[in-house]
Amino acid sequence: MKSEAILVELNRRAPAEIGSHKRALKFLLTLATTLVLVGILIQALVVVHVRPQEFITGFHGMADFLRRANPPDVSQFDLMLWPALETIDIALFGTLAGIIMALPLAVLGARNVTPALPLYYLARGIIAYCRSVPDLVWALLFVTAVGLGPFPGGCAVAVHSIGMLGRLFSEVIEDMDMGPVEAMTLTGASRLQVFTHAVVPSVAPSLLGIGLYRFDENLRSSLVLGFVGAGGLGFQLLTAMSLFQYRTVSLLLIITFVLVMGAERISAALRRRVL
Amino acid sequence: MLEVVNLSKRYPTGRVALRQANLKVEAGELVIVLGSNGSGKSTLLRCVARLIDPTEGEVRIANHDMTRLKGRDLRRARTALAMISQHGNLVKRRSVLANVACGALGRITDWRSRFGMLPAEELEAAHRYLAEVSLQEFWAQRASTLSGGQAQRCAIARALAQRPKVLLADEPVASLDPEAAEDIMRLLRRLASEDKLAVVCVLHQPALAMRYADRVVGIKDGMVEFDLPAAEAQRHDLSALYAARAA
Numbered sequence: 001m002k003s004e005a006i007l008v009e010l011n012r013r014a015p016a017e018i019g020s021h022k023r024a025l026k027f028l029l030t031l032a033t034t035l036v037l038v039g040i041l042i043q044a045l046v047v048v049h050v051r052p053q054e055f056i057t058g059f060h061g062m063a064d065f066l067r068r069a070n071p072p073d074v075s076q077f078d079l080m081l082w083p084a085l086e087t088i089d090i091a092l093f094g095t096l097a098g099i100i101m102a103l104p105l106a107v108l109g110a111r112n113v114t115p116a117l118p119l120y121y122l123a124r125g126i127i128a129y130c131r132s133v134p135d136l137v138w139a140l141l142f143v144t145a146v147g148l149g150p151f152p153g154g155c156a157v158a159v160h161s162i163g164m165l166g167r168l169f170s171e172v173i174e175d176m177d178m179g180p181v182e183a184m185t186l187t188g189a190s191r192l193q194v195f196t197h198a199v200v201p202s203v204a205p206s207l208l209g210i211g212l213y214r215f216d217e218n219l220r221s222s223l224v225l226g227f228v229g230a231g232g233l234g235f236q237l238l239t240a241m242s243l244f245q246y247r248t249v250s251l252l253l254i255i256t257f258v259l260v261m262g263a264e265r266i267s268a269a270l271r272r273r274v275l
Numbered sequence: 276m277l278e279v280v281n282l283s284k285r286y287p288t289g290r291v292a293l294r295q296a297n298l299k300v301e302a303g304e305l306v307i308v309l310g311s312n313g314s315g316k317s318t319l320l321r322c323v324a325r326l327i328d329p330t331e332g333e334v335r336i337a338n339h340d341m342t343r344l345k346g347r348d349l350r351r352a353r354t355a356l357a358m359i360s361q362h363g364n365l366v367k368r369r370s371v372l373a374n375v376a377c378g379a380l381g382r383i384t385d386w387r388s389r390f391g392m393l394p395a396e397e398l399e400a401a402h403r404y405l406a407e408v409s410l411q412e413f414w415a416q417r418a419s420t421l422s423g424g425q426a427q428r429c430a431i432a433r434a435l436a437q438r439p440k441v442l443l444a445d446e447p448v449a450s451l452d453p454e455a456a457e458d459i460m461r462l463l464r465r466l467a468s469e470d471k472l473a474v475v476c477v478l479h480q481p482a483l484a485m486r487y488a489d490r491v492v493g494i495k496d497g498m499v500e501f502d503l504p505a506a507e508a509q510r511h512d513l514s515a516l517y518a519a520r521a522a
Binding site: 179184187201 | 351353391
């Protein structure tokens with residue numbers, strides 16, 4: 001009788017005690033997570049040698065640079081048009097070549113439409129490799145292979161785009177509604193007919209949107225690629241910096257800003273139309 | 276026309292979805308398959324269409340055993356069989372006309388069809404099939420703008436463009452209002468009676484089944500429980516078909 005009474009008492013207490021244990025555990029877990037996050041942040045600050053005081057001590061240098069960079073040297077404007085066109089065309093060539101090469105890889109690398117599993121792994125491997133090597137490194141490799149100029153820049157942008165576009169394209173294909181594909185398969189259509197009549201119309205707007213976004217990204221990349229000799233405005237910027245022609249640097253930065261903003265606006269407007 | 280012999284399907288998980296199912300449907304017949312969710316009705320249709328491979332058994336359509344065919348032979352045999360599903364499975368960004376004309380892809384050998392183009396004569400024929408399902412005025416619209424009932428009729432028109440001998444319908448009225456559902460069932464009935472198609476339709480509405488079917492087949496736990504003329508099926512205790520699952 002006594003033991004039964006103890007059991008009843010324990011059962012009465014149990015929910016409240018379990019609740020307090022849960023709360024304590026939750027608190028400890030939150031504390032541990034916070035400590036880990038703070039630890040990660042501190043190690044990042046240490047590793048990158050964060051020295052905010054340098055902004056104050058370096059203020060004079062920055063002010064001197066701004067003084068010498070103004071006003072922008074607009075007399076150089078017509079000389080910068082060709083490098084600006086080169087920059088746009090590096091991005092354009094890289095994006096188009098990237099799309100053309102990424103599309104078949106994306107089809108092979110999409111689990112729901114790939115014709116064979118080994119091809120899936122091969123395509124995914126190529127896509128991952130192209131993506132994992134930064135475009136700047138690709139540019140260095142192509143400059144070594146084909147020499148200075150915009151062509152290695154275009155090649156670098158194209159190869160890096162294969163990696164980025166290939167992955168996004170294959171994810172879009174994997175997420176598509178397979179109903180129309182099944183319906184076309186049942187008409188007796190060939191694999192290629194199913195692809196062109198069911199897969200392409202279903203995913204084309206998304207792919208086009210991704211392609212336009214990639215052009216926008218590639219334009220920014222192509223500016224940096226000039227620093228390693230791959231032509232365009234980046235190369236002009238590097239030269240002007242090396243020769244301390246800060247007013248030319250200023251002009252180049254304005255042209256860059258206009259190009260990037262223009263591409264961003266145009267790409268966003270086109271994306272809105274196709275999606 | 277369509278003969279299913281001892282058809283079984285065991286999934287890799289070990290679940291047996293279909294056990295020794297037998298079914299025979301003649302040209303001009305509308306056979307409605309009833310059964311609870313997970314009883315194996317859709318698996319039966321998907322095995323017949325070879326969207327999934329059966330574990331054993333035969334599916335004969337016009338004297339071809341579909342289960343033995345592969346590659347080009349399978350594609351050729353599939354042209355005799357059309358299937359419509361619950362949501363129509365239309366390519367939403369294409370026009371209604373292009374969707375219907377795509378039904379003919381199995382017999383189009385024109386190289387342009389491999390690059391997303393459709394021959395003018397098939398587009399012309401698609402207008403006739405759209406007229407058959409009373410959708411002719413919608414031909415230029417995008418498929419995404421159609422209502423549920425219209426999308427289903429468009430899917431039927433695409434099936435007709437295929438000029439099949441057998442039409443499979445997997446819950447074609449599941450997402451439709453009663454009026455649209457009656458409309459689709461009348462259309463299936465007409466295709467069986469007038470166009471002499473062998474129609475197999477999976478439904479969840481016994482009342483519709485009794486009204487439109489020539490024969491009603493009951494499936495429970497992957498097995499064909501009964502296969503009766505509609506008049507006799509009306510007297511059959513259908514609650515047993517759904518009871519086990521509910522328990």
